[in-house]
Amino acid sequence: MRLATWNVNSLKARLERVEAWLSAASPDVLCLQETKMADDAFPALALGALGYEGVHHGQGRWNGVAILSRIGITDVVHGFADGGPPDDEARLLTARCGTAVVVTAYAPNGRAVGHEQFHYKLAWFERLAAHLDAVADPSEEVVVCGDLNIAPEDRDVWDVEAIHGATHITDEERARFQRLLDWGLVDAFRRCYPDDDRLFTWWDYRAGNFHKHKGMRIDHVLVSEPLAERLSWSLVDRNARKGTGPSDHAPLLIEVEPEAVPA
DNA sequence: ATGGTAGAGCATCTA
Numbered sequence: 001m002r003l004a005t006w007n008v009n010s011l012k013a014r015l016e017r018v019e020a021w022l023s024a025a026s027p028d029v030l031c032l033q034e035t036k037m038a039d040d041a042f043p044a045l046a047l048g049a050l051g052y053e054g055v056h057h058g059q060g061r062w063n064g065v066a067i068l069s070r071i072g073i074t075d076v077v078h079g080f081a082d083g084g085p086p087d088d089e090a091r092l093l094t095a096r097c098g099t100a101v102v103v104t105a106y107a108p109n110g111r112a113v114g115h116e117q118f119h120y121k122l123a124w125f126e127r128l129a130a131h132l133d134a135v136a137d138p139s140e141e142v143v144v145c146g147d148l149n150i151a152p153e154d155r156d157v158w159d160v161e162a163i164h165g166a167t168h169i170t171d172e173e174r175a176r177f178q179r180l181l182d183w184g185l186v187d188a189f190r191r192c193y194p195d196d197d198r199l200f201t202w203w204d205y206r207a208g209n210f211h212k213h214k215g216m217r218i219d220h221v222l223v224s225e226p227l228a229e230r231l232s233w234s235l236v237d238r239n240a241r242k243g244t245g246p247s248d249h250a251p252l253l254i255e256v257e258p259e260a261v262p263a
Numbered sequence: 264a265t266g267g268t269a270g271a272g273c274a275t276c277t278a
Binding site: 010061208245 | 270
């Protein structure tokens with residue numbers, strides 16, 4: 001199974017690039033974040049023409065997440081299944097694709113440490129942990145992916161001193177990321193590149209940061225052990241961040257070998 | 264120089 005996650009920063013503005021990328025990269029599952037559209041604007045026909053079924057959880061101007069799959073989509077859950085009230089913001093979508101439970105997430109940015117939105121971010125990760133308990137078990141095939149808006153380590157940031165005191169790198173946020181790993185998930189990209197620093201998935205549009213390689217690794221694919229033990233490779237497609245009209249995020253892919261079938 | 268760009272939608276808000 002080939003699975004990818006991509007914060008597209010508006011699916012409407014990025015549809016042609018998404019279509020071209022699907023054809024070139026040929027993922028079985030593509031999780032999207034920041035679609036910035038309402039459910040009735042989701043381009044199901046255009047994506048269906050490429051062989052992908054899609055489910056979308058949106059609200060209009062902001063946020064919005066989707067799962068595209070050519071290996072089936074069932075058991076769709078919009079938002080949190082933790083028993084709490086509905087989230088005001090469309091940031092979470094869960095579905096079964098083939099044999100895997102796939103959770104796609106667009107975590108809150110946090111804006112500034114101590115800001116109301118920062119507390120919302122921390123609480124949002126608490127709910128995500130409870131959501132995982134409700135929809136999946138780490139002994140099965142589970143993928144939690146998306147723009148988590150956390151750089152797990154200092155080496156996942158271009159210059160940690162330059163953003164000292166900012167969001168994405170605080171101990172509180174990193175503890176929430178670690179909690180996902182403790183639940184039974186493996187950071188697939190880091191497992192493939194244990195010794196490489198400054199490999200990023202996002203670069204600010206401003207000040208030519210992409211070309212200066214000033215970015216962060218804030219998009220992640222976390223997989224349960226049954227998938228991690230069959231993980232073949234992972235990569236960030238930086239070419240998709242180039243050219244005219246890119247998202248500020250690059251797609252992140254993983255490839256998992258098929259489960260061995262006894263002869 | 265406390266900046267810069269992009270998207271939604273038409274004044275700002277969010278990132």
